[in-house]
Amino acid sequence: MQRASRLKRELSLLTTEPPPGITCWQTGNQLDDLRAQILGGADTPYEKGIFNLEIVVPERYPFEPPKIRFLTPIYHPNIDSAGRICLDVLKLPPKGAWRPSLNISTLLTSIQLLMAEPNPDDPLMADISSEYKYNKQLFLLNAKEWTEKHASQQKRPLEEKINQSEASATNDSTVQKRKGSSISKKEKKSRLDS
């Protein structure tokens, strides 16, 4: 019920004790439009990648889950080209497993886990999923390639526009500064397309 106050608490928690490999911050002064970054876990094809996510907190949060989407393209059986994530905790019951005792931090952790452990039995991307199941080497190769192409830190200089638009986000002292951006132009386009 306490969307604003709860979000505030969550954000300060995320700032002070972020889960490992995860950062989250506000965009502008909007309390309900957040950005997050997940670092690709070691021993995953996403290693060294920085994945940006968009979090839109609905009006009815926490009775409705936040809407989380990858902004950075990622090659993953459960994440589609628009960045949508197939994960039960992101959906309301009875289909999903969202519940108000979860929070943004736990969701991001779940996503991090999903990145490390795809669930090919509940695929969003059928091709990638079968590849993951039956030709894992190829999958790893592709995923790595995508990570380098879209999620590597070298992309940062190209991201002036993004950084600029989010500059004011980092003005907010209560919010953690972003460490880098890796959104490519192409990906931005795909975001619009979606």
Add this chain to the structure above:
Amino acid sequence: MLYFTTLDEEFVFSFLGTLPLIKMESSDSSDKGNIDQSEAQRQSQLDRLDREEAFYQFVNNLSEEDYRLMRDNNLLGTPGEITEEELLRRLHQVKEGPPQQNSDENRGAESAEDVSNGDSIIDWLNSVRQTGNTTRSGQRGNQSWRAVSRTNPNSGDFRFSLEINVNRNNGNTNPETENEPSVEPSSGEDLENGQSDSEIPRSESPSVRQPGSERSTSEELTTEEASPPRGQRRARSRSPEQRRTRARTDRSRSPINPVSEAPRRSHHNTSSQTLDHSSVNEAEGSSRTRQHVTLRQHTVGTEMPSENAVLFSTPETRPVPQAAGSSETNSTSESTTPGQRPPTIVLDLQVRRVRPGEYRQRDSIANRTRSRSQTPNNTVTYESERGGFRRTFSRSERAGVRTYVSTIRIPIRRILNTGLSETTSVAIQTMLRQIMTGFGELSYFMYSDSDADPSGPTPNQNVDASEPQNGAGGTSSNEGADVSSGEVYEGGNEGGSTSGARREGRNTRGSVTFEESGSLPFLSLAQFFLLNEDDDDQPRGLTKEQIDNLAMRNFGESDALKTCSVCITEYTEGNKLRKLPCSHEYHVHCIDRWLSENSTCPICRRAVLASGNRESVV
């Protein structure tokens, strides 16, 4: 099942819709470095936080009774949405009962008699709009009917109600048509009250009761602990002349009666909504469901400063013989024996403007709570939402009286201003026309006093009519809709297509004709709004009663778990907590809201209800 699907669609829909908006806002503020704007945003967030604090303060200080009262009337809203003062005001209002500044004078003064029935809907709408309040009524044999339309020029709210009383006892007294000024509007009475009221036998009495008029179905169904009946009886004499005067006196009396009888203020809106500001607020109480659609439209990003929602509801209360009560056949059974309760039919059409954000329907527990479990009333509710239309149809049966409530909520824009030119408006127009046709056919029904329940068996067939309406939202829907009603009418309707002609023809008809008719045109309306079974989804939340049955206590400092995991806020002394069977505790207002649409514990996901009980939920 479909309900969820629909919800999901909506989910996605609003998500996609909202996205660009938010993006634009944020990039605007950041790109231009518009400090004022960010400052304003920050300020508004701070304000909201303050209001949220106040909200909790307020909720914590409420007695359980008051809390329930407010929750069930959807007065709590979302924390931070309204100020504490407003909450307080609402509480007082709901406790004091509805303001009875009923539109009596209004109506009396402004009502203009107008017997023409064949107006096209547009003419009608226009005329209604221009003339403000109109009353048409008629008396025919043992039936009297009355149509009241009222417009509030300031708000543009608009309401039309048609009420028909059929009194078999009064049967053949006077077959001439007679105009009669409107008596009381079928205002805001609780439908359920209506039902219970109609249980009262009144065999020898020619009195007619007014069943509740419009109420949003879900609300009606979820407010079980509602107030005592506010049924009104109006004695009718057999002579039409007398009746007229009688009716007049009654009219002035009626607004007063309900004061004591109806503590449930929120449903009184219908009569008072066009009045002053506070009563408009009242109206919000019962029209929340409607705003669901509106709200959604809003999030989709269309720029609408204000929208109109059309609400059409057709509550009907008719006597159903006990034996035939459950019969689901389409055939007309033996008509009621003389001396049975006279049925009253009320049609209610409401158009009101919805202020964006005035109310968040989805946040209201009572509306979300789906109460099909309330089998004592044999209430069945169908709900669907498609193509911007939200339909609810409920059928309940109690003591042989079957009540239908069909509510349709359509978000429309400028329906009254643009001459119904928009696509949506066309659909609405179609629907309204349908409704008006139904009104015309009503006189037909007046003669029937039939016991058949054609609406039972036809939900599926009806879908055909409603589907195109929903989907196309345009003129094409006309055909589907018309077909369905046409079919239904066919049986007994040998009169012309105008109601006037029909009325004439009908005089000669006895109830025998109606037995042949097979179904009642009036009910075809209900069928028209009746929804596909597929849409009838299992409610996933608990009912209010089920929630209230869960343990509740006040927080004491010694308790181990100190934080509500819904709001991540520590309990403070005096907080009311609810304890689920799994022993997990939450703030009452936090968990109630969750449970209104879910049935598992937020922490352990265990079902809150024992599986045996779940039957009743599903």
